[in-house]
Amino acid sequence: MDPAKTPLGQMLLDEITPVVMVLSTPSVEEACLKNGLSFLHMLTPFSSFNNIDVPVRTASDQPYRLQKFKLRLYYASAVRKPDLEVAKEHLRQVITEAGEKQFSELSLDTPEINHVLENYQSGNAPSWLHFFNKELIRAVSFSEHETFDHPVACLLAVSSKDEQPINRFIDLFNTNKLPSLLNDGMMDPKILKHYLLVHDNQDGLADRATKILTEMRSTFGTSDCALLCINSSTDAPVKHEENPWASYLWQNSDGSPGQHLGFFLNTDDITMIKDLMQDFSSKHIIPSMEQKIRVLNQQVSATRKGFRNQIKNLWWRKGKEDGTDSANGPMYGFSSTESQIRVLGDYAFMLKDYELALSNYRLISTDYKLDKAWKRYAGVQEMMGLAYFMLDQSRKEAEYCMENAFTTYLKLGSSGQQNATRCGLWWIEMLKARDLYKEAAPIYFRICGEDILHSAVMLEQASYCYSSKPSMLRKFGFHLVLSGDRYNKCDQIKHAIRTYRSALSVFSRTTWSHIKDHVHFHIGQWYASLGMCDVAVKHMLEILACGHQSKTTQELFLSDFLQIVQKTGQTFEVSRLQLPVINTSSLKVVFEDHRTFGSASAANTRESLWRSLEEEIIPSFSSTKSNWLELQSKLISKEYRESNVCVAGEAVKVNVEFKNPLQIPIPVSGVTLICKHFPSAVEVKSDENISRRENDNAGKCEELTACRDMCSENSFLASEVDFLLRGGETTMVQLSVTPREEGTLEVIGVRWKLLGSIVGFHDFDFNHVKKNTLKGKGKGKRSTNEILKFLVIKSIPKLQGSIHPFPDKAHVGDLWHLVLELRNPSEFPVKNLKMKISHPRFLNIGNQESMKSELPACLMKKVDSVPSGANANPFNKSDTVFMFPEGTTVQGATPFAWPLWFRAAFPGKISLYISIYYEIGDISSVIKYRVLRLQYNLQVLPSLDVSFQISPSSLRLQEFLVRMDVVNKTASEDFLVNQLSSIGSNWEISLLQPADTIFPSKSLKAGQAVSCFLTLKNCRSLLAAKDNISLVPKPVKNDIILVPQGSEDSVYDVSSEPLVNFHHYEKQQQELQHEAQGDLNTVDFVLISRPLQSNSDAGFVGPPVVMSHYACHCSTASTGPISWLLDGPRTLHHNFSASFCEINLKMLLHNSSDATAFVRITTSDSAVNGGHLNSANTAVSESSSDDQGGWRHVTPVNEVKVTSNISGTQPETPLSLGSVSPYIWSGSSSTKIRLESMSSAEIPLQICMFSPGIYDLSNYVLHWNLLLAEGQGDQDEMRRQSGKCVGYTYYLTVLQST
Amino acid sequence: MATTACFIIVSRNDIPIYESEVGTATKREDAAQLHQFILHAALDIVQDLAWTTSAMYLKSIDRFNDLVVSVYVTAGHTRFMLLHDSRNDDGIKSFFQEVHELYIKILLNPLYLPGSRITSSHFDTKVRALARKYL
Structure with a gap:
C-alpha cells in the first residue's frame, strides 16, 4: 500500500x-x-x-x-x-451547525443496528467530523517549535x-x-x-x-x-x-x-x-x-556528524545542563545548530526526501531530549513517526514515535494539549490506514482533554472506530453514550440525542436494565427540552416499569414522565403500556351460559368438581339421541356448540391481575374491557375484521377508538374500576361487560388510565400464553380469539340463590336451621327444580313444614305424640338428589324459600357445594335448563370428642357395660352435656351413677375430660324372647338426661327430622371407616349438648342452641354373634374325704344374629395344654413349684391357712394326680345345639373335682356356625359365617368341708 | 477492600443474572448505570479473549479511567465480571474461584433454571462475604 x-x-x-x-x-x-x-x-x-x-x-x-x-x-x-479562543468558538460553530443539520435528517424511528453499522462502516464517519479534525489540526499551526x-x-x-x-x-x-x-x-x-x-x-x-x-x-x-x-x-x-x-x-x-x-x-x-x-x-x-537543504546539510555534517563532533556535542550539552532549566527548554534561534537541523529535516520532508528528514530528526531528537526541550522533542518525535509512515517501514517504530510524542505533549499539560490532539489524530489516522481501528479507538479516548466539547466529538469518533468490522457493538454503544453525555454538558442537545439514538440501536433489546433506563430516560428528557414531547413520551414509556431501580429513581422517572405528559396537554393512548404489569396468564374468564354462579368463589371452583356433582341432575344428551348421526346437530347448531354462549343482560366477567413493579404507589383508574359487539347479521364480517386487525398493527389505535364508539351505542355495557396499587402490590381485578343485544361479543383487551393522564391498552393475545379459561369445555384447540368471543343469546331467566344465615365458623356438632332462598328476577317462571349438595353430612334438606320450626323446640320430644313413625324411613326419595315438589315454580318478586338443616360434621375448612338445576319454561331458547351453583366456605372447629367402650357384662346375658369418654377439645368454650341417647328401640341405657356425680359443675370446661359408666341392655332380644307377637315396640328408655337443661326436663327427640337424617349420614360415613359388622350387635349413640351461654366469640351468627355428636357402630359383641354365660355356684364346701365333688353348671347361650346358628361346645380336661387356657396360664406358671391339685395362689393369707389344713391330711393325692387335670368335665365332651335367630338356650354342664382348690373353668371351646339364608351370604360376604370362641375365666372355689 | 467494586454474573446469553455493588464507596446516583455500561462494553473484549486461553481467569481485560474490569469465564461460558479500582490480582482470583463454587451449587439446585436470574439471598450474602474477605 x-x-x-x-x-x-x-x-x-x-x-x-x-x-x-x-x-x-x-x-x-x-x-x-x-x-x-x-x-x-x-x-x-x-x-x-x-x-x-x-x-x-x-x-x-x-x-x-x-x-x-x-x-x-x-x-x-x-x-x-491562531488565537485559541477564536479557534474554539469557530469549532463550536462548526459543531452546532453540524448538529442542526444532522438532527433535521434524523428519522424518528429507532435505527436498526445493521443500518447504523453500514453508515459508519470503514471509518465512513460523517463528513463534518473530518472537517472538524482538520480545523483542530490547523489550530496549532505556526508554532515556534x-x-x-x-x-x-x-x-x-x-x-x-x-x-x-x-x-x-x-x-x-x-x-x-x-x-x-x-x-x-x-x-x-x-x-x-x-x-x-x-x-x-x-x-x-x-x-x-x-x-x-x-x-x-x-x-x-x-x-x-x-x-x-x-x-x-x-x-x-x-x-x-x-x-x-x-x-x-x-x-x-x-x-x-x-x-x-x-x-x-x-x-x-x-x-x-x-x-x-x-x-x-x-x-x-x-x-x-x-539549495537550502544542501547548505544546511553541509553545515550539519561539519558540526555534528562524525565521531569527534558527537563527543564534542555530548560534552558541550552536559556542561550546559544546569544552566537552562526553563519549562520549554532553551530558546533556539534560527542560527542555532538545533534549529538548522530541524529546518533541514522539515525541508527534506516537504520535498519528500523522507530518508534525509528522518536522519535529521533522529539526530535532533536526542539533543532536545538532553536539553529537556520537551515540546521540541515531542514535535520531532511526531515528525519521525510521520516520516516512518511515509517511508512505509518499521511500523512499530512509527507507532512508538507517535506514542512517545503524544505522551510527551500530554506531560506538558495544557500548553501541549492542542499539539497532543493533533499528534493523536495523526496517530489515529496512521492506525486507521493499517486497518487497526480497534487500536485507534482508545487513542481518541486519550485525546479527550479538558475541553468537553472536543472530547465529545473524539468519543463519537472512537465509537465509529468500534463499529468497523469486526465490530464491537457494546463498546460502540458505550462510547456513543459517553459522547452524548459530554455533548449534553456543552448544551449540544441535538448531538446528544443523535448519539444516544445511535446507541439505542445497540441497547434497544438489551436486558441490562440500568443501561436501557439510562438511555431512554435521557433521550426522553432531551426531546422534552427541545419541545418534542411526543417523542419524549415514547421513550419515557420504556422506563416506566423500572422495578429494579431505587425508589428515588423511580420517583424521578415517574415525575419526569408526568411532567412531559402534562406539557403535551393531551392524553396519550399507548398499547402495551408497561405500568402496571398485566399478568396475562392469570386471566380468567367467567361467563354464564347454562351454568350460573351464586358467588365469585363458586365460579372459581374447578369445573370438574361441579360436573361430578351435577352428573345426576343434568339431563345428558347422549341418552336422548338415538343415532350418533343426527340429533346432536339438531339440538344445538354447530355455531352454538363451538362458541361460548352468554345471555344478554348477564355480565361476562374477566379477572385480570395487575401488578405494580415499583415501590411507589400508582393510581389506576377507569379500567375497562375493550369489547366489540356485532349484531347477528354481520357475524361473517366480524371475522374479516379481526384478521384485518391482526395484520394491521399501525391501525390498531384507530380500531380501538372505534370500539369505544361502539360502546356508546349501548350494545354492551362495560364496568369501570378504579384502584390504587401500592408498591409491589398485585391486585386481581374483576372486570365485567354486559351485552345488551343478541349477536357476537368479543373481548379484545383491557384499557386503563394511568396517573390520570395516560391511557394504556393491553390486548389479550394468547398466541404464546397458556390458556387458563375456566370453561375450557375440552376445546383446547380453539383459536385464541374464540375464547374471548361470545355468542350473545336473548335474555332468559336466571335464578339467584342464597342460604342464610350461613355461618363462617362452627363447632363440630353444631346444629342449625338455615333457609335456602331462591329468587327469579325475570318475568318468566322456572320449573322442575332439583338440588344436589356435595356434603349431605353438613347440609340436609328439610321439609316444607319445618320452615317455621324453632330450633330447640322442634327437637323436643312431644309427650303425647306418637313416636315418630312417619319419619322412620325418610329416605324414600333419591339419596342424593333432592327434587323440589312437583309444580314448584319460582317467579317474580317473591322469593322461594326452603328449609335446610346444617350440622357441622367434622372439623376443618369445609367448602360446601350446592347445585340447583332448573328448567326454563315458556320460552324457546338455545338453553333449555340452567344450573345455579352455590358455594359456601366455613371453618369447623373441634368441640367435644366422644368415644364409647363396650364390654359385655359378666352378670347378665344381653347386658353391657359402657364407658363413655367425653373430652372438651376447645380452648375456651364450655359445654353443657345434656343428653345421651341410643338410637332405635333395641337398646336401653341407664346410668350407673347419678348424673350429678359425673358433672359436678354441670358443665364441661374447656379441655376437661369426663368418663361415665352406663349399662346397656339389649331389649330387642328380650322382647323377642318374651313375645314375638307384639309388633309395636314398647317405648324403651333409651335417653339419659345427664345435665338437666333449664327447669323443664324435656328430652330431645333423637328421631326428630334433622337428627335422624344426620344420623343416617353419620352412620353411612362411619360404616366406611369401621369394618362392616352385624347390624344387630352395634349400637349408635347420640350425645346432645349445648354451649354454655358465655359465648363471646363474635364469629358465630347467633349461638347454636343444640349440638349433636354421633357415635355409630359401637359394637357390643367382640367375639361373634353368639354370647354365652356360664352360670353356677362360685364357692362351695365339700368333704373330699367322702367322695369327689360333683358340680352342676348351666351355660346360657344366646344367638344375637338374625340367622340360625349351630353351636358345639367342646370341653377338654387337659389343663397343661396351655393353648386354650389363656387367662389361667400365668396362674399355672406361678404355682409350678408345688403342683398341688387345683390350688392356686390367690392370697397369701388364705394360702397359709388353707395349706396347713390340707397338707397333713392329703399328702399323697397331688402326686398321684400329677399329670391329670384337677377336675374333669363329666358328661359328653361335646354338645351340639341349634339356636334359632334371636333366641336363647340353656345347656347343663357338670364337672367333677377331686381336691379342694380354686379352679378356672375356662378350658372349653365354642364352635359356632351360622346357617345363612339364601342370598344373605352374597349380600354381605364380609360377615363371618363360622367361628370358634374360647371360654372365659370362671373361678370356682371348692373348700374342704369339715 | 476496594472502594468501588461491582460484581456481575452474565449468562451465556449476555443477560446479567446477578448484580451486586460490593464496594465501600458511598453510592453515587449514576454509579449503577456507569458500572453496567463499562461491564457491558467489556463483554466485547471477553468475547475475543475467552477463546484465546484455556484459563478461566482472564485477569484484567479492560479499563475505564481508573476502573479495571477483571473477568472469569466458566466452562459454560458464564462470565463473572468484576469492576474494581484496587490492584489485587491474587485476591480477585480467589474471589472468582470461590464464587464459582457457589455458582455451581446454585446450578445444582434442580429448581434453578440455568440462565435465569439468581435470586437466592444465601448466594448474595456469601458473595458479599467473599468480597469483604478478598477484595
Whole structure:
C-alpha cells in the first residue's frame, strides 16, 4: 500500500507543504475584490500541482522528480499562532451547525443496528467530523517549535495603480508588519522574495505596468519579478463551468454561489495565474529549498556528524545542563545548530526526501531530549513517526514515535494539549490506514482533554472506530453514550440525542436494565427540552416499569414522565403500556351460559368438581339421541356448540391481575374491557375484521377508538374500576361487560388510565400464553380469539340463590336451621327444580313444614305424640338428589324459600357445594335448563370428642357395660352435656351413677375430660324372647338426661327430622371407616349438648342452641354373634374325704344374629395344654413349684391357712394326680345345639373335682356356625359365617368341708 | 477492600443474572448505570479473549479511567465480571474461584433454571462475604 494514497498520506501532502507568505497592497485587493475574491484566494486554487514534474536532487546527489506539489499561501498577518479562543468558538460553530443539520435528517424511528453499522462502516464517519479534525489540526499551526509552517518564500504584490510601486514593495517588507516569527529570530529573515505587479486591465492598458515591471526588474533582479494582469473580461461576466474557487471557499458560509466568483477573469487571466504559480514554485521555491537543504546539510555534517563532533556535542550539552532549566527548554534561534537541523529535516520532508528528514530528526531528537526541550522533542518525535509512515517501514517504530510524542505533549499539560490532539489524530489516522481501528479507538479516548466539547466529538469518533468490522457493538454503544453525555454538558442537545439514538440501536433489546433506563430516560428528557414531547413520551414509556431501580429513581422517572405528559396537554393512548404489569396468564374468564354462579368463589371452583356433582341432575344428551348421526346437530347448531354462549343482560366477567413493579404507589383508574359487539347479521364480517386487525398493527389505535364508539351505542355495557396499587402490590381485578343485544361479543383487551393522564391498552393475545379459561369445555384447540368471543343469546331467566344465615365458623356438632332462598328476577317462571349438595353430612334438606320450626323446640320430644313413625324411613326419595315438589315454580318478586338443616360434621375448612338445576319454561331458547351453583366456605372447629367402650357384662346375658369418654377439645368454650341417647328401640341405657356425680359443675370446661359408666341392655332380644307377637315396640328408655337443661326436663327427640337424617349420614360415613359388622350387635349413640351461654366469640351468627355428636357402630359383641354365660355356684364346701365333688353348671347361650346358628361346645380336661387356657396360664406358671391339685395362689393369707389344713391330711393325692387335670368335665365332651335367630338356650354342664382348690373353668371351646339364608351370604360376604370362641375365666372355689 | 467494586454474573446469553455493588464507596446516583455500561462494553473484549486461553481467569481485560474490569469465564461460558479500582490480582482470583463454587451449587439446585436470574439471598450474602474477605 502506498502511504501517500492513504488518508493520512493525503493529509500530510496537503498540510506539510511549503508556506508562502503573501504581502499585498490595498489596491491589489481592491482589484481582486471585483471578482468577489481576495488576492490570496484568487491564487489559492492554482497553488497545488498534481503534475509539476520538477527534477530534484537529494543531499547526496541522487536525482528524483517531484510530481505533486502544493504551496500554502498565507497573508503575513495570518502567519502567527491562531488565537485559541477564536479557534474554539469557530469549532463550536462548526459543531452546532453540524448538529442542526444532522438532527433535521434524523428519522424518528429507532435505527436498526445493521443500518447504523453500514453508515459508519470503514471509518465512513460523517463528513463534518473530518472537517472538524482538520480545523483542530490547523489550530496549532505556526508554532515556534516546528518549522514546516514557517514561510519558505514571500510573495509581494503591488498594483500598477499604486504610487511609486518600487517603494511600495520595499514598504511591504517592512519589519514591523512582518509576523513575529521573523522578528523574534525564530526564523531566518533572509527569505526568498518574489515581486509581483498586479495590473487591472479595466484600469487601462498595460503600458504603465510594463514600464513599472522593467523598473522593478532593474531594482530587484530580473528573475524575481513578474506581472499579473487580471480582470481582462471587460463587459460580459465569464461563466466558469468548473469554478476553481468554489471548493476552496468553504468559509463563505453566507453562500455567495460559486458561479459569481471571478467573473471578470477570462481564460487568459486564469492561464496567466496558473503559469505564474507554476513558475514560482518550480523555478523559485523548489530550487531555493533544494539549495537550502544542501547548505544546511553541509553545515550539519561539519558540526555534528562524525565521531569527534558527537563527543564534542555530548560534552558541550552536559556542561550546559544546569544552566537552562526553563519549562520549554532553551530558546533556539534560527542560527542555532538545533534549529538548522530541524529546518533541514522539515525541508527534506516537504520535498519528500523522507530518508534525509528522518536522519535529521533522529539526530535532533536526542539533543532536545538532553536539553529537556520537551515540546521540541515531542514535535520531532511526531515528525519521525510521520516520516516512518511515509517511508512505509518499521511500523512499530512509527507507532512508538507517535506514542512517545503524544505522551510527551500530554506531560506538558495544557500548553501541549492542542499539539497532543493533533499528534493523536495523526496517530489515529496512521492506525486507521493499517486497518487497526480497534487500536485507534482508545487513542481518541486519550485525546479527550479538558475541553468537553472536543472530547465529545473524539468519543463519537472512537465509537465509529468500534463499529468497523469486526465490530464491537457494546463498546460502540458505550462510547456513543459517553459522547452524548459530554455533548449534553456543552448544551449540544441535538448531538446528544443523535448519539444516544445511535446507541439505542445497540441497547434497544438489551436486558441490562440500568443501561436501557439510562438511555431512554435521557433521550426522553432531551426531546422534552427541545419541545418534542411526543417523542419524549415514547421513550419515557420504556422506563416506566423500572422495578429494579431505587425508589428515588423511580420517583424521578415517574415525575419526569408526568411532567412531559402534562406539557403535551393531551392524553396519550399507548398499547402495551408497561405500568402496571398485566399478568396475562392469570386471566380468567367467567361467563354464564347454562351454568350460573351464586358467588365469585363458586365460579372459581374447578369445573370438574361441579360436573361430578351435577352428573345426576343434568339431563345428558347422549341418552336422548338415538343415532350418533343426527340429533346432536339438531339440538344445538354447530355455531352454538363451538362458541361460548352468554345471555344478554348477564355480565361476562374477566379477572385480570395487575401488578405494580415499583415501590411507589400508582393510581389506576377507569379500567375497562375493550369489547366489540356485532349484531347477528354481520357475524361473517366480524371475522374479516379481526384478521384485518391482526395484520394491521399501525391501525390498531384507530380500531380501538372505534370500539369505544361502539360502546356508546349501548350494545354492551362495560364496568369501570378504579384502584390504587401500592408498591409491589398485585391486585386481581374483576372486570365485567354486559351485552345488551343478541349477536357476537368479543373481548379484545383491557384499557386503563394511568396517573390520570395516560391511557394504556393491553390486548389479550394468547398466541404464546397458556390458556387458563375456566370453561375450557375440552376445546383446547380453539383459536385464541374464540375464547374471548361470545355468542350473545336473548335474555332468559336466571335464578339467584342464597342460604342464610350461613355461618363462617362452627363447632363440630353444631346444629342449625338455615333457609335456602331462591329468587327469579325475570318475568318468566322456572320449573322442575332439583338440588344436589356435595356434603349431605353438613347440609340436609328439610321439609316444607319445618320452615317455621324453632330450633330447640322442634327437637323436643312431644309427650303425647306418637313416636315418630312417619319419619322412620325418610329416605324414600333419591339419596342424593333432592327434587323440589312437583309444580314448584319460582317467579317474580317473591322469593322461594326452603328449609335446610346444617350440622357441622367434622372439623376443618369445609367448602360446601350446592347445585340447583332448573328448567326454563315458556320460552324457546338455545338453553333449555340452567344450573345455579352455590358455594359456601366455613371453618369447623373441634368441640367435644366422644368415644364409647363396650364390654359385655359378666352378670347378665344381653347386658353391657359402657364407658363413655367425653373430652372438651376447645380452648375456651364450655359445654353443657345434656343428653345421651341410643338410637332405635333395641337398646336401653341407664346410668350407673347419678348424673350429678359425673358433672359436678354441670358443665364441661374447656379441655376437661369426663368418663361415665352406663349399662346397656339389649331389649330387642328380650322382647323377642318374651313375645314375638307384639309388633309395636314398647317405648324403651333409651335417653339419659345427664345435665338437666333449664327447669323443664324435656328430652330431645333423637328421631326428630334433622337428627335422624344426620344420623343416617353419620352412620353411612362411619360404616366406611369401621369394618362392616352385624347390624344387630352395634349400637349408635347420640350425645346432645349445648354451649354454655358465655359465648363471646363474635364469629358465630347467633349461638347454636343444640349440638349433636354421633357415635355409630359401637359394637357390643367382640367375639361373634353368639354370647354365652356360664352360670353356677362360685364357692362351695365339700368333704373330699367322702367322695369327689360333683358340680352342676348351666351355660346360657344366646344367638344375637338374625340367622340360625349351630353351636358345639367342646370341653377338654387337659389343663397343661396351655393353648386354650389363656387367662389361667400365668396362674399355672406361678404355682409350678408345688403342683398341688387345683390350688392356686390367690392370697397369701388364705394360702397359709388353707395349706396347713390340707397338707397333713392329703399328702399323697397331688402326686398321684400329677399329670391329670384337677377336675374333669363329666358328661359328653361335646354338645351340639341349634339356636334359632334371636333366641336363647340353656345347656347343663357338670364337672367333677377331686381336691379342694380354686379352679378356672375356662378350658372349653365354642364352635359356632351360622346357617345363612339364601342370598344373605352374597349380600354381605364380609360377615363371618363360622367361628370358634374360647371360654372365659370362671373361678370356682371348692373348700374342704369339715 | 476496594472502594468501588461491582460484581456481575452474565449468562451465556449476555443477560446479567446477578448484580451486586460490593464496594465501600458511598453510592453515587449514576454509579449503577456507569458500572453496567463499562461491564457491558467489556463483554466485547471477553468475547475475543475467552477463546484465546484455556484459563478461566482472564485477569484484567479492560479499563475505564481508573476502573479495571477483571473477568472469569466458566466452562459454560458464564462470565463473572468484576469492576474494581484496587490492584489485587491474587485476591480477585480467589474471589472468582470461590464464587464459582457457589455458582455451581446454585446450578445444582434442580429448581434453578440455568440462565435465569439468581435470586437466592444465601448466594448474595456469601458473595458479599467473599468480597469483604478478598477484595
